[in-house]
Amino acid sequence: MIKKFVVLSLLVLLFVMYTCGHNTSAIISCQRWARVYDCPSYYCTPLSVVYGDHDYSGECYVLRNPSKNVPKSSPRWYKLILRNRQRGFVNGIHCSGPVRRCQ
Numbered sequence: 001m002i003k004k005f006v007v008l009s010l011l012v013l014l015f016v017m018y019t020c021g022h023n024t025s026a027i028i029s030c031q032r033w034a035r036v037y038d039c040p041s042y043y044c045t046p047l048s049v050v051y052g053d054h055d056y057s058g059e060c061y062v063l064r065n066p067s068k069n070v071p072k073s074s075p076r077w078y079k080l081i082l083r084n085r086q087r088g089f090v091n092g093i094h095c096s097g098p099v100r101r102c103q
Helices: 002-021
Strands: 026-030 034-037 048-051 054-063 076-081 087-091
Touching: 048 087
Parallel strands: none
Antiparallel strands: 026 054, 034 048, 034 087, 054 076, 076 087
16 A cells, blocks of 8 residues: 555656756757748748847747748747747748757
8 A cells, every 4th residue: 555655656757847848948059130920931920030149938839931032031930939938930940959850
């Protein structure tokens, strides 16, 4: 009986540690000024801007075909959490960070 209680307690403790310590956001570092859009494309509506040498909270990234009209654009777009809690996308040529791929 005591063994079952100890095992159950350890499982509950592990679950609590996992859920509390599981971070869904990461730091995205921006190297230069860039616009943030409401979807992962330069043709979407601009929401805000990010500044060079600043860090932002990021959720994930998506892959899109690079724009032919924008030289040196990256296929990777990072989904950021802005200071006003709004979410937007910035191209990977301006920012980068260790986030998972969006589902």
